[in-house]
């Protein structure tokens with residue numbers, strides 16, 4: 727059974743396409759890594775799956791109940807840390823579909839928030855404002871919000887970038903737990919070791935799909951080179967450095 731079917735999907739900004747003519751299926755319960763060079767369209771694809779941007783053409787198909795149960799973790803850079811909100815309040819926002827924006831929290835809701843904070847190792851941080859957290863603590867807090875969302879489809883944009891090894895390992899354990907609970911996880915990742923270790927399926931993106939399937943068949947040197955060449959060909963401002971994939 728597929729959780730998501732992508733049909734001839736083109737996504738972009740101001741009518742400029744960033745992801746072209748993508749076709750594929752994400753099976754329910756899959757762990758799919760989305761990989762590719764900078765500017766390949768990975769974040770754009772996640773936003774399209776999350777429903778945060780509308781397709782220029784084509785479609786993202788999923789059941790109505792799945793569409794209403796998507797948890798999306800944006801890149802850390804997109805979080806406004808100066809916003810005056812506490813850790814508890816931010817994690818509580820994961821419940822808003824159930825409680826409504828201004829609804830009160832039940833005792834069970836408060837317990838769920840406390841449990842989520844405990845699961846990410848942030849017990850005692852409830853009253854801290856988010857601007858006082860370290861990078862690793864911030865990411866743990868965002869995972870706690872994902873936990874209380876209790877979603878079937880979880881979209882993660884670079885969840886392990888710029889965090890320490892311990893936090894990375896702890897959060898990867900949570901992702902594995904979600905997968906063992908038959909949730910579907912789609913993650914944009916840059917670290918190929920993490921992809922090979924934890925994500926059986928990969929989509930290699932370079933505006934178009936270069937390859938999509940079992941990770942060891944997708945992450946070949948030939949495919950990675952093709953992805954880099956294709957993304958550079960798209961980028962008007964591409965520099966001459968060709969080292970980092």
Ligand SMILES: Nc1ncnc2c1ncn2[C@@H]1O[C@H](COP(=O)(O)OP(=O)(O)OP(=O)(O)O)[C@@H](O)[C@H]1O
Nearest residue numbers: 739740743744762763764765766767768769770771
């Ligand atoms: N809000 C936006 N408005 C206009 N163009 C955008 C916007 N966001 C992304 N783009 C462009 O769309 C293309 C794909 O960007 P995207 O962020 O999806 O790539 P990415 O693969 O996630 O890159 P990275 O690995 O660097 O995060 C890029 O050329 C980018 O400049």
